[in-house]
Amino acid sequence: MIDGGRYPIKRAVGQDLTVEADIFMAGHDVVSAVLKWRVRGTPHWSETAMKPIPNGQDRWRGILSVFENAEHEFTIEAWVDAFRSWQHEFRKKFEGGLRDLASETIEGAHLIESAAARAEASGGGSADARRLREIAHKMELAAPQEVNDIARWAELDALMAAWPDRSQTTEFQLAAASTPSGYPRLLVDRERALYTAWYEFFPRSAEGHGNRGSTFRDCLNRIDDAKAMGFDVIYFPPIHPVGQTKRKGRNNSVVSGPEDPGVPYAIGNRLIGCPNGGGHKDIEPALGTFADFDWLIDQLDGRGMELALDFAINCSPDHPYVHDKPEWFFKRPDGTIKYAENPPKKYEDVYPLNFFCEDWRALWEEMTSIILFWAERRVRIFRVDNPHTKPVAFWEYLIAKVRAKYPDVVFLSEAFTRPKMMKVLAKAGFQQSYTYFTWRNFKHELTEYFEELTQTEMKDYFRGNLFPNTPDILPYFLQQGGRPAFIIRAVLAATLSSVYGIYSGFEICENAALPNKEEYLDSEKYQYKERDWNAPGNIKETITRLNRIRRENRALQEYDNLRFYTSENDNILFYGKATASRDNIVLVAVNLDPYQSHDAYIHVPVEEFGWMDSDTYQVHDLLTDERYLWRGSRNYVLLHPQNKPAHVFRVRRWLSREQDFDYYL
């Protein structure tokens, strides 16, 4: 339960949810329990038996599987199992030597007869009812020894389990003990919420011209290149009309010339004749029309790919809201609208909205309508810009409203902020979140952070989408470490999480930065940018391999199965992912140092795989196609930053044994 049930648990279609509960009651009666779940708003519960965990001190467990992309709810029902209580008590008395058991025999027969009555009343159980009555009758006439035998017939057990008496259910006590907020919730997302690879590019940069922008119709090469590399989501920064007033120039200059295309995040221009007023429901004319947009979606769809749009709640001074809804903005004492600030910095090309203005309901509704507008146009993934500067309650409202109509919509939270805020945004509904991965480069910090993400309660509500770079962030590690650093970060991003992405330019190892900043020099946020998408030294081959490895290894498509293992060198990170059945095991060793070679003894968790320490097995490096035979836990790796900074091993048992044959035993 996330925060005592306040927030839903998240799963994707096809995943399981394991539910545990302490189930016990006063006295010595035997308890039965089921785990129940349903899509919210539907009447029918599915259910599965819960079982006590051996030596679990009244801890019970049930596992449900979800297959529908919808909001579910679940609960537990437990009841006194009168028949099993009777079985248990009768046996204890009989085995304890008591023989005056006539009264107990009648009780047992009555319980069986009432099961017969339930079977009959159900309409479909008349055969069962007949058989149960036969058994009850036989029991009534039997001596204690025979009663004890009948009581333990497997047939009777099955019949009694089929027609249980749940009239003595726990509702009596649950009336006091249940949370008044109703059932705990389980949000079931579609698969791409859990497993995807994103490729981000500015559509105006598609062709890589330094002096003019590209259009939607020019994007196919870029898309095909991304598809060839194995990406399945194309993510565009805002595609809406770019403001003119206070437009920024190159490298964030406050002065712009007529040739400057402006920052796509300064959204809105009501003066250029767009069909929907020139705000968030329109397209920058330099990119194309709605017809072009529809064409683009068709193209992606035909390739099995999908578009993610950016939802940035920024208004340029030219945004229609500034004209039509000035009451939605912050005002100075003189009545003018405030621009954005992070004192002493000013962002005069952007006006923030006041989510707590008097007319907040209309504002929240309008924001929601933007998402619905694009969802209607077949966009079902949204990357949300700076959600942490808007109220969490607003996101909870918006996401719930959008999901009610489009349960397949996926939101990615771009909150680079304090941990608690990042967490609560995920709890409030974002299906994916940016992470601190961008700044976690070395062994201790990677291990600690990813254990938190994947092995604490966070795994049930926060899915980290790992980006080694973004248009706003060119980390020092990439600036300094050259091509090996890009490969190292690509391997980590692609294998530490089931969801990751790159911002274009990464594949050609772009690393020119503003001095002493983690920002790109000549960022395409502010200008057209000349680029050779196949520049020498690019790492497209490695990225292509990584995405293929992800496709072919189901272990890498899961999120919370990441485990770190011992490596005897702090420069080498060693971890693995395996499916629950262990039919797919991937082990990864990464040299975190982009400058020097390192070797290490690493400890393969053979016992976790159910092997013996003397077993020989094959590790197959899917990056290089090299194969090794290893034995036992402690094995050796040597990694060179230039030609082999990482191993991504598929692990296979090398030898089968006679015991592995079906007919052994």
Added chain:
Amino acid sequence: MIDGGRYPIKRAVGQDLTVEADIFMAGHDVVSAVLKWRVRGTPHWSETAMKPIPNGQDRWRGILSVFENAEHEFTIEAWVDAFRSWQHEFRKKFEGGLRDLASETIEGAHLIESAAARAEASGGGSADARRLREIAHKMELAAPQEVNDIARWAELDALMAAWPDRSQTTEFQLAAASTPSGYPRLLVDRERALYTAWYEFFPRSAEGHGNRGSTFRDCLNRIDDAKAMGFDVIYFPPIHPVGQTKRKGRNNSVVSGPEDPGVPYAIGNRLIGCPNGGGHKDIEPALGTFADFDWLIDQLDGRGMELALDFAINCSPDHPYVHDKPEWFFKRPDGTIKYAENPPKKYEDVYPLNFFCEDWRALWEEMTSIILFWAERRVRIFRVDNPHTKPVAFWEYLIAKVRAKYPDVVFLSEAFTRPKMMKVLAKAGFQQSYTYFTWRNFKHELTEYFEELTQTEMKDYFRGNLFPNTPDILPYFLQQGGRPAFIIRAVLAATLSSVYGIYSGFEICENAALPNKEEYLDSEKYQYKERDWNAPGNIKETITRLNRIRRENRALQEYDNLRFYTSENDNILFYGKATASRDNIVLVAVNLDPYQSHDAYIHVPVEEFGWMDSDTYQVHDLLTDERYLWRGSRNYVLLHPQNKPAHVFRVRRWLSREQDFDYYL
């Protein structure tokens, strides 16, 4: 929050509750927060400021103190502090070099003026309002440098804090985020719920005659003896009429003779003419009358002592309920009432009640009325027999109902059962609980168990009352270990918890058991018992010392301040308790082996006491009056089971320094 607020937190009068919360909001505004609390059902909230914990990642903390024996509720209120946000932003702009701050200045002045308006509207703040308006006026006319100075005046800070603007409180978001169950609860008990020493005896055994029983009027010697030993609660097993039908004889024999007094737990005899029908609201005539009972309460009261009664929901076949309310009992198919069983064992002298019978409301109400009946007669402590065989919801109902009328009633749960059941009974309302202490004898098991009791969430709802023996349990450790074992267990019980008790006979080291059972031979549950209460070898002197040590050392009157420290010998347990201010520190070293002497180097946590490793200090053994000078952490103890199985040290710094004087600095 216990189970997400489902159950209340417990404290005793005079204790603090530290409340922590993650408090943060979207954007850059400054937040303020208060912790609020009140007695439930009263309108007025007390409040105290919450403060962010340094480097606490948005974690805030507030501490409230409670002084009323009542059920409280608490909550947190947080709001955007517009003035402090303005202060912060103005300073950042000014220090960032901006000087066009006319608009910001007007905003600041407006905020001050609105504080003035709030002060005026309150009725009592007109002087503050005048001064605030002066400052606002001065600010409006000032240049940026001066505005920045005024903004930081301590006087202005204090005035603005006195008249805060809480209109932008978090209710907006809390409407979505708060638990619908209302405020979390805090049960505040009277002091004896937290700190007491119990002495249990059967009133019929008061004089120790083997051939006849004593009466209430015969109990004074026993009470005075207990008082001399330092006990403050006298606990009697059931004092109600004892059933006649199927009465048990000596050593639990199913046959009894006319001289057998019967088991006090087989309650009820409607045939002997008691004033209230002969059930749980009557007194066994052999013990006395209501007048005798009142006299006894007066006697205890005059000695500053208190009576605890046993609440055992057992009915003998002669109980008036059996006659008047047969529908409250379990029935056989032939309509007769079932006796208690733990198959194959039968308890034919006792009929259990069916808490889920059709007439359950009347049954629950009647059970509650029993407690109210005795509370009316000045009994405010109840030891509840086997609560785990009745529904938890029933106890929650009963305790709430009793507390509503008598908030000073204390319930002790005698549940020797599975951990989860013991915990939920405490959560449901029992102020004290029996524990597994009885079976925790050695270092690892004592440490692990008491760390769970006192240093996990359990400390907030479960108070362990430590009994080394009970009429039902004579542990093997006491059976085997002789007098040293009794002293060891007395020291542990008296110092590990602030609440403990002994069952009479312990002080004279009674340890004759049934063979291979942890049960007393010739248990007084079934018979009169000859006893010399001052038998040679008794440990009354040690018990007296222990209770005096508890009275004189406040550290031992707290529950959750227990800490275990390293001892380099597994036979020696070393632990301590200190007050929060460290003005009272008690360290205890116990030789857990009743047969052999052991010595150990033990590690005094000098750094925890704020001392230096080179400091010399005095440890004063309050059991033997010996004193030692120790220095630093590692020191030596030698403990002989016969003459000195334990040290109970009061620790004092030996030397003061010039820095300790008030005028130093």
